[in-house]
Each structure stands twice: as structure tokens, then as C-alpha cells.
Amino acid sequence: MPRSTPLGRSVRAGICAAALLSLSVPAAFAQQVPIKLGFMTVRSGALAAGGKQMEEGMDYCLAERGGKLGGRPVELITVDTAGQPATTKTRAQELVERAKVDVIIGPLAAFEALAIDDYIRQVGVPTISPSAAAEDLTQRKQNPWFIRAVGTSAQANHALGEYAAKDMKLKRVATIGDDFAFGHETTGGFQRAFEENGGKVVQKLWPPLNVADYGSYISQLRTDVDAIYASFAGGNGLRFLQQYSEYGAPVKVIAQMTTVDEGILKSMGKEAVGVISSGFYTATQDAPGNKEFAAGIRAKFGYDPGYYTAGAYVACAFLDEAVKAVNGKVEDKQALMKALRAVKLDRGPYGEVTLDEYGNPVLAVTIRKVEQKDGRLQNVVLKTYPKVSQFWVYDPKAFLANPVYSRDFPASKNIGN
Amino acid sequence: MSARVLPYAVVLAAMAMVPLVSTSPFYVNLVSQIAIAAIGALGLNVLVGHAGLNSLGFAVFPGLAAYLVAWLSTVGGIDPVTAGIFALAGTLAVSALFALVALRTTGLGFVMITMALCQIVWGAAYRWTSVTGGDNGLSGVPRPGASLLPLERPEVFLWLCLAVLALALVQLGHFFESPLGVALRGARDQPRRMNAVGYDVWRIRFAAWMLAAAWGAAAGLLYAWYHQFVSPHMMAVTASAEVLLMLVAGGAGTLAGPLIGAALVVLLKNLASIWIERWVMLLGFTFVVIVVLMPDGIVPGFTRLRGWLRRLKPAPAPTLVPRERADG
Numbered sequence: 001m002p003r004s005t006p007l008g009r010s011v012r013a014g015i016c017a018a019a020l021l022s023l024s025v026p027a028a029f030a031q032q033v034p035i036k037l038g039f040m041t042v043r044s045g046a047l048a049a050g051g052k053q054m055e056e057g058m059d060y061c062l063a064e065r066g067g068k069l070g071g072r073p074v075e076l077i078t079v080d081t082a083g084q085p086a087t088t089k090t091r092a093q094e095l096v097e098r099a100k101v102d103v104i105i106g107p108l109a110a111f112e113a114l115a116i117d118d119y120i121r122q123v124g125v126p127t128i129s130p131s132a133a134a135e136d137l138t139q140r141k142q143n144p145w146f147i148r149a150v151g152t153s154a155q156a157n158h159a160l161g162e163y164a165a166k167d168m169k170l171k172r173v174a175t176i177g178d179d180f181a182f183g184h185e186t187t188g189g190f191q192r193a194f195e196e197n198g199g200k201v202v203q204k205l206w207p208p209l210n211v212a213d214y215g216s217y218i219s220q221l222r223t224d225v226d227a228i229y230a231s232f233a234g235g236n237g238l239r240f241l242q243q244y245s246e247y248g249a250p251v252k253v254i255a256q257m258t259t260v261d262e263g264i265l266k267s268m269g270k271e272a273v274g275v276i277s278s279g280f281y282t283a284t285q286d287a288p289g290n291k292e293f294a295a296g297i298r299a300k301f302g303y304d305p306g307y308y309t310a311g312a313y314v315a316c317a318f319l320d321e322a323v324k325a326v327n328g329k330v331e332d333k334q335a336l337m338k339a340l341r342a343v344k345l346d347r348g349p350y351g352e353v354t355l356d357e358y359g360n361p362v363l364a365v366t367i368r369k370v371e372q373k374d375g376r377l378q379n380v381v382l383k384t385y386p387k388v389s390q391f392w393v394y395d396p397k398a399f400l401a402n403p404v405y406s407r408d409f410p411a412s413k414n415i416g417n
Numbered sequence: 418m419s420a421r422v423l424p425y426a427v428v429l430a431a432m433a434m435v436p437l438v439s440t441s442p443f444y445v446n447l448v449s450q451i452a453i454a455a456i457g458a459l460g461l462n463v464l465v466g467h468a469g470l471n472s473l474g475f476a477v478f479p480g481l482a483a484y485l486v487a488w489l490s491t492v493g494g495i496d497p498v499t500a501g502i503f504a505l506a507g508t509l510a511v512s513a514l515f516a517l518v519a520l521r522t523t524g525l526g527f528v529m530i531t532m533a534l535c536q537i538v539w540g541a542a543y544r545w546t547s548v549t550g551g552d553n554g555l556s557g558v559p560r561p562g563a564s565l566l567p568l569e570r571p572e573v574f575l576w577l578c579l580a581v582l583a584l585a586l587v588q589l590g591h592f593f594e595s596p597l598g599v600a601l602r603g604a605r606d607q608p609r610r611m612n613a614v615g616y617d618v619w620r621i622r623f624a625a626w627m628l629a630a631a632w633g634a635a636a637g638l639l640y641a642w643y644h645q646f647v648s649p650h651m652m653a654v655t656a657s658a659e660v661l662l663m664l665v666a667g668g669a670g671t672l673a674g675p676l677i678g679a680a681l682v683v684l685l686k687n688l689a690s691i692w693i694e695r696w697v698m699l700l701g702f703t704f705v706v707i708v709v710l711m712p713d714g715i716v717p718g719f720t721r722l723r724g725w726l727r728r729l730k731p732a733p734a735p736t737l738v739p740r741e742r743a744d745g
Contacts, residue, residue, distance in 0.1 A: 044697045080690060082697070085554065085648045086640075090450065090687045097443035098691075114553050115646045134553060141556075179544065180552045406546055 034075040035323065035330050038095035040088065040106025043080040046234065047108055050308045051080075053263050054108060054130055056301050057312030061320075064296070069316070070323025072330070081107050085115035092116040096123050102330040103128070105315045108308075110134035110181060113146075120145045126337045130315035131308055135185050135404050138360035138390065147340050147359035149315035150307070151280035151390070153182050154189020154405055156257055157231075158392035159365040159385045160278035161193025164254055167367075167383065168276070170194075170226040172417070174203035176217060176240070177231030177256070181406075186231040186256045188405025191412070193392065200414040201229075206407065209236070214243045223250045231256035238264050245271035252276075260370055262306030265377045268370075272377055275370045280350070280388070281310040282366045282379045287351025294349075304378065310349040314361075318343045358396075362389045425586055428676070433579050436572035445571040446643075451683045452578035453639045458663040458675030459585050460632030465661070466670030467593060468625040469605030473528050474535030475660050477515070478633025480652035482508040483641035484542060487555040492548075497561035497642070505634050512630035520622050523608075532654060539652040554648030558641050568642070578639055582676075585632055590672055592628065601625050666707050668714025677715050 039058060042051030055078070067074055077099045081088040088107050095101045096119075104120075104127045107113055113132035120127050120143060127146050129137065133153045137146060164170045173194065177183035183206065191201045202225060207217045221228060228251050232240055237259035244253065249271070257279035258264075260272055283294045283304035293313065297305040305313070322339035323330055330336050344354045353363045365388040368379035391399045403409045432452065436445045461475045485504035489495045495503070519530050542549045549555065562568040568577060592598045603611045604618045612618050641647050650656065659682060667678025685703060690696035711718025 043694070080694070080696070085646065085650050086644055087686065089644050089646065090446070093443050093446055094687070094691065097441045097446075100441075111552050111554060111648055111650070114556050115644070115648065118557055118645050181546075184546070184551075408547065 032073065034073040035069055035103070035328075036075050036077060036099060036101040037069070037319070038092075038099060038101035038104040038106070039076055039078045040081050040091060040095070040104065040108070040112070041078060042083045042108050045083040047083040050131065050234070050263065051108055053306065053308035054106075054312040056297070057130070057305065057309035058105070058316055060297060060300060060309075061313045061316035065320060069320045070326075070328050072323060072328045077101060081112055083109060083112070085111055088112040088115050089119060092119055096125055101125065102333070103319060103336065105130055105312070105319065107132065110137070113137055117141065117143055117146070124333055126333060126340055128315040128318055128340065130312040133185075134181060135390070138356075138358040139400055140404060142358050145337060147318070147343075147355060148361065149318055150311040150361070151363065151365070151388075152360060153185035154192075155360075155388060155390050155392075156278040156280045156365045157186050157189035158193040159388060160229075160254065160256070160367065161190045161195075161199070162197050163278065163367045163383065164190075164227065164229075165194050165197035165199040168227075168254075170199055170254075172200050172202050172225045172414075173227050173229050173254075174205070174222050174225045174251075175201055175229040175231070176205040176207065176221060177229075178209050178233055178236055179206035180209050182233055183231050184407050185405040187229065188410060189392075190229055190231075190256070192405075192410045195410070195414070200417055201412060202414050202417050204407075204412060204415065209233075214240050215247075218244055218247050221251075225251055227252050227254050229254050229256070230259050232259045234258075235264065237261075238268055241268065241271045241275070257281075258307055260379065262304040262379065263308060265306070265370065265379070266303050268377055270372075272370045273372055276367065276382070277370075277379070278365055278367050279307075279379070280361070280363050280365050281305075281307065282368045282381055284368070284378055285351075285364070285366050285381050285384070287349070287364060289347030290349050290351060304376075305349065314345070314349055314353070317345060317348050321345060356389050356391075358390070360390045362387055364388065425583075425673070429579055429583055429586075433576060436575060442571040445575050447683065447687055449571070449575045449578045449643055450687065451680045452575070452582045453636050453643060454660075454663060454679035454683050455676045456578075456582050456585050456632055456639065457636035457660050458667070458679045459582075459589055459672075460629045460636065461660050461664055462669060462671075462675045463589065463592075463625050463629040463632070465664055466674075467598065467601050467605065468622055470523060470527050470622065470625070471661075472531040472629075473654065473657050473661065474531030474533070475629070475633060476652045476657040477531075477535040477538050478508060478512060478630045479637025479640055480535070480538060480542070480647075480656075481511055482634035482637030483647045483651060484549065484555070486638055486641050487558045487647045488548065490559055491555055491557055497559050501561065501638050501642075504638060505631070508634040508637070509627065509630060512627060512634075516623055516626045520619060520626060532657070535652055535657055536654070539649050542649040542652060549649075552649055554646060554650075556646045558645045558647065560642045560645065574643065578643075581635055581639060585635070586672065586676075589628075589632075593672070597621065597624060662704065664714075666704060666714060668711075668716035668718070671714070671716040674714050674716040681715075 041054050042048050079091040081091050104125055108131045110132045113129055124145055129148045135152045138148050175187050177187045203222050205217050230253055253275050255275050255277040260275050260277050262283045321343045325339035326335045346352055350363045353361050356362050365385045366381045367383040368381045370377055371380045432448050435448045439445050464470045464472050482504045485507045486500045489500035489503055490497045515534050522530055560568045568574050600616055600621050604621045608618050663678035663682045666681055668674030685700050689699055693699050
């Protein structure tokens with residue numbers, strides 16, 4: 001069989017070459033196996049709008065890096081948790097046990113993150129939260145396998161509390177917020193910093209999360225106060241501000257980040273103009289790298305990035321840095337987790353950001369005001385507090401000795417004054 | 418083993434064998450979820466299928482049991498088995514009180530009152546933050562376990578779920594054929610006549626309610642141990658509706674229906690979603706198809722189908738019997 005001889009020879013030569021190649025650059029060869037990245041988002045139900053923004057942030061991050069993180073190609077496995085804790089748990093099992101992912105980015109809601117908290121601990125898969133803000137995830141119940149790419153609920157609200165008392169010179173404030181953990185924690189953080197700087201919270205209202213009409217709450221809101229502090233999530237901020245303006249908006253509104261987040265601001269009208277809020281991310285903030293990011297998102301998706309878009313992008317950027325730090329060896333989960341906890345970005349949506357020893361970002365918090373600019377509503381930065389940690393000015397130990405912010409903590413001593 | 422028990426035994430045995438062939442614990446856990454959902458659906462079947470009482474608040478039973486066991490074994494610090502027993506007892510006690518309210522009505526009124534009762538408990542779980550953790554729920558619920566029965570292993574937990582499911586099937590199979598079960602269906606179809614012939618319809622319904630509550634609580638216990646986490650979402654109206662959906666899809670009033678419906682819903686929700694992005698639409702489409710083709714569920718649907726097929730077969734020609742003509 002004369003024809004098979006050259007073929008056989010070339011095959012043999014090929015095998016030799018491959019063997020030599022694999023001897024000389026084993027690491028490079030191994031790195032071509034993709035990183036399996038599990039991404040938990042929400043595509044159905046009430047939280048789907050945030051889920052879509054998260055997917056866009058993730059999409060943008062991977063496209064920017066040519067589909068590679070730390071030099072290794074990425075196999076993205078996206079699952080829909082439907083915003084249900086039980087489904088989230090099953091999806092996490094699917095990612096870990098069936099798809100055998102190296103790392104998880106997700107889930108969206110705090111109760112989803114809490115639902116898989118124990119499971120993450122058991123299986124030991126590095127998890128980066130792109131949006132879940134529940135304080136205790138990086139405080140009283142911190143998980144060795146969990147870091148966060150967004151601020152805690154109260155992180156930016158401590159700053160707003162101080163700003164309201166010191167810079168705006170507000171004396172008396174009434175608060176209204178969604179009646180769930182995120183609303184309680186954000187309002188708690190604001191109240192603590194505000195009252196410690198001389199302000200008084202004289203009224204606190206908690207409308208249910210899915211209330212159809214804020215009318216009965218707005219008519220209860222006091223008008224003899226200096227401002228209303230509003231803490232709403234999802235589409236609730238839009239509905240509250242609209243209805244408050246229909247009632248004449250007798251008092252000016254200061255707000256928590258997601259009430260006037262860029263993700264919802266695009267659907268708002270003149271009722272939002274003038275609302276002062278605080279956030280750990282603002283699309284217009286002057287942080288190194290943010291201009292490119294915001295312009296890029298605007299060019300690709302046609303809106304300004306907000307909470308969810310930036311959160312998912314930074315989670316992905318954190319992973320990129322950590323994979324670089326471990327030279328692409330994501331299979332060593334302990335080493336990857338160590339690298340994730342030591343992650344530090346100089347540029348990006350947040351500008352410079354590091355993680356504290358609890359796995360929560362230390363970043364700049366901005367005070368911003370909604371203005372009509374360039375034909376659309378934008379949050380314009382008034383003041384920047386650099387390097388804000390989740391513990392604000394407090395000692396972490398003393399902070400953690402207190403209970404988590406809730407309807408009952410900090411105690412409201414000035415109600416009715 | 419009689420011919421009626423055989424199919425159930427085969428299905429349960431097949432489910433129990435999944436860990437031997439499965440490549441990943443994911444599928445084992447999925448079968449556990451089917452078993453837990455089936456136990457709940459079997460409980461609701463007592464009310465909907467046999468008592469004719471349509472409930473849209475069934476999730477209150479598993480919800481109460483799950484919250485009780487979670488609270489007792491985390492905050493309360495009681496060992497999981499004792500906590501489980503207390504949770505069952507507590508759920509039954511509360512259910513008995515609820516029965517006093519709910520069983521005053523039937524029909525649409527019963528649908529609304531059960532939904533309202535479930536919403537009360539949901540509201541308490543959601544807003545009584547200091548005890549229930551609010552919407553963040555209670556996490557870190559320990560599974561009972563010992564060196565003999567390591568329940569933290571997925572396959573062992575699956576076998577526990579299947580054992581409870583088998584017990585539910587046997588108990589309910591017996592119950593439906595018992596005099597009480599027959600009386601229950603009598604009270605469903607002809608409550609006034611049953612009353613007239615001397616049956617206490619209220620007490621019969623009460624027994625059915627408590628039986629449903631007991632199996633609902635068992636499912637809730639397993640749910641809390643399986644997820645090791647409880648949150649108010651498990652008592653939302655959608656959660657109650659999902660159990661009802663399982664029952665409607667599988668066939669209310671049959672013994673196999675709840676099992677098939679539970680498998681259908683759990684698999685569509687958790688397995689089909691791996692390949693199909695718009696799995697929610699698939700779920701909706703499947704139910705439309707079921708309702709159009711088999712309005713009373715899969716099990717009765719197939720029974721009817723078998724009947725038709727039998728009719729399609731040419732019936733054996735009647736044998737002609739020669740008879741002598743009378744005038745012959």
C-alpha cells in the first residue's frame with residue numbers, strides 16, 4: 001500500500017509535533033479549554049427588567065474582552081431563576097452538578113442569593129454577586145465563597161444621610177420605602193447617618209411591595225417636613241414619583257439609588273427632575289474608565305447604564321482580574337477565591353475599587369441630582385465621597401455587633417415630632 | 418402483588434434507581450423534587466378530587482410546616498427530628514382552626530377563603546421580620562441525619578422522599594376505598610342526600626381537610642429539609658396554583674394523576690428550561706394542550722383513549738345461535 005506510507009508518516013510527524021508542543025507549552029495548551037461561567041439572571045416575572053440589564057452588562061464585558069477572561073475563552077451558561085428562591089436553588093444545582101461550572105455570577109435578588117447561600121458553602125464554588133445587596137451576605141453571615149460587585153443596601157445611604165444633614169441642612173425628614181428587606185436596610189442606613197448628624201426622622205411609612213396605588217400613603221405623608229426620603233426598587237420609584245407629583249409634590253424628594261436608577265429613569269418624566277439621591281454608581285460620574293463604559297453601553301443598547309448593568313459588568317471585570325492573577329488556572333477554586341478577594345480595579349464603571357476583608361467593594365459614592373440634559377433625564381453628580389466602605393465611618397466590629405438594619409433598627413426616637 | 422399495585426411499585430423502584438445510573442446528583446435532586454411535589458399534590462387531591470372542595474390556598478400547609486421546622490431547628494435550636502414532629506403537630510393544630518372557618522363554605526366561597534387563609538400566613542411570614550426573616554426567609558435549616566441515615570447525601574434523601582411518597586400512596590389508596598372515602602365522595606356529589614341519610618357532612622369534610630393538611634405538612638417538612646431554606650415565596654398564590662395545576666394536569670380524583678402531574682410540572686420547570694429559553698411559554702402551551710385534548714387530566718384522558726382504541730378494534734361477531742322457527 002504505497003499511498004498510505006506518506007500519510008502514515010505525516011500522521012506520525014504530527015503526533016510527534018503535538019507531543020513536543022504539549023511538552024513545551026502545557027499551560028498555554030490547557031488554557032484553551034474554556035472557563036465555564038455560570039450566570040444566573042431573571043428572564044421571567046417581575047424582576048425580568050433588571051435581569052435584562054444584567055445580561056447586557058455581562059454581554060458588553062465579554063464582547064469587550066473578545067469572549068475571553070484572563071486570556072482563557074469563556075463558555076457562558078446562562079440560567080433563568082424566574083425570581084423564585086426554590087427555582088434559584090435548582091438552577092444553582094444545575095450549574096454546579098450538571099454543567100460543572102468553575103464560577104458563578106449571580107443571582108439577582110437578595111432572597112435568591114440567600115436561598116443558595118448554604119449550598120454555595122457546601123459545594124465551594126466561587127460566587128460573585130452582580131446585584132444582591134442584602135447587608136448580611138458580606139456582614140453577619142459572610143460566606144467564604146461569596147464576594148459582591150455592588151454596594152450593600154445601606155452603603156450609599158449612609159453618605160446621603162450625612163449629606164442631607166450637613167450640606168442640605170435638612171432638619172426633619174419623613175421616609176417612605178418598599179416594605180421588604182432592601183427598603184428596610186436602605187432606610188435604616190440613611191436614618192442612622194442622618195440622625196447622628198443632627199437630623200430627625202419624624203415619620204416612616206412602608207407600603208407593600210406590590211401596592212397598586214400610593215395615594216393612601218401619599219395622603220398620610222407629612223407636609224411639615226423638610227424632605228421626603230423615598231426608597232423604592234424596580235418600577236415602584238416611577239409610580240411613586242408620578243403619583244406624588246399628581247398630589248402636587250408639596251415637599252422635595254431625596255431618594256435611595258434605585259428609586260431614580262438610570263435603568264428606570266429613561267421611563268420617567270418631569271416628576272423626577274430635581275430628585276437628589278446617592279449611589280455607588282452614576283452613569284455620569286467622573287471615574288477613570290467610566291466615560292468609555294457609559295458611552296459604550298449607550299452606543300450598543302441605547303440607554304445609560306444603571307445599577308444592574310454596571311453590577312454585572314464589574315462582576316465580570318472582577319473575574320477577569322482574578323483569572324489573570326491565577327494565570328488562568330480557575331480549576332484551583334481555593335486560589336481563584338483568594339484572588340477574587342484580593343481583586344483591585346483601577347479603571348471601570350466604579351473607577352478605583354477594592355474589596356474589604358468581608359468581600360464587599362470599597363468605592364466612591366456620589367450624591368447626584370436628576371436633571372434634563374442632552375434631551376434626556378440624567379443623574380448629575382453634586383458631590384463625591386471617595387473610598388466608602390459598607391461600614392461607613394463606623395468600626396466594623398462595633399457595626400457588626402448591632403443587629404442588621406430593619407424596621408426596628410435603628411430605633412426611631414423622633415417619630416411624631 | 419396485585420395488578421393495581423404493580424405499576425406504582427415499578428415507578429417508585431425506577432425513581433429509586435436513578436442514583437445508580439445518574440451521572441450527576443442534579444438528576445437525583447430533581448427526582449427528590451418530583452417526589453416532594455407529588456406528596457403535596459396527593460394531599461390536595463383529597464380535597465379537590467374526592468371532597469369536591471377546590472382550594473387555592475393549599476400552600477399554607479407545607480408553608481406552615483416548613484416555617485415551623487425551620488424556625489424550631491435554627492432559632493429554636495431543637496434537633497431536626499424533634500422539630501419535625503413539633504412542626505407536623507403545630508401545622509395540624511393550626512389547620513384544625515382554619516377548618517372551622519374554611520369548611521363553612523363550599524364552591525367559590527371555599528376557593529376564596531382558602532386563598533385568604535394562605536395569604537394571612539404568607540403576610541405573617543413576609544412582615545413579621547423579627548421572627549421569620551421577612552422576604553429574606555430563614556436559611557441554614559439542618560437536615561436530620563445520623564451515621565445510619567446520612568440525609569445530606571442526595572441519594573439517601575431521595576430514598577427518604579420516596580419512602581414517604583410510597584406511604585402516602587398506600588395510605589390514600591386505602592382511604593379512598595374505605596367507607597369514609599366513599600362517604601367523602603358521596604358528600605361531594607350529593608351533600609344534601611348524604612345529610613338526609615344521616616351522615617355528618619361537615620365531619621366527613623373535616624377528616625378530608627385534616628388528611629390533606631397532614632400530607633401537605635409532610636411535603637413541607639421534606640421541602641424545608643431539601644432546600645434547607647424557607648421564604649414567603651413558597652406560600653404565594655402562585656405556589657398554591659402550581660399544586661392545583663399539577664392536579665388538573667394529571668387528573669384530579671385519581672391516585673396516579675397527582676404523581677404524573679407533579680413529574681410533568683417539575684420536569685418542565687427544571688429540565689426543559691436547560692434547553693429551551695422560553696420555558697414559561699412551553700409550560701403554558703403544554704397546559705393548553707392538556708386542557709384542550711384531555712380536559713379532565715392525563716390519567717382520565719388516557720383511560721378514555723384506551724376505551725376508544727378498544728372500540729376501534731372490530732368487535733367479535735356475535736355468535737349466531739340457530740333457533741328453530743316457531744312456525745317451522
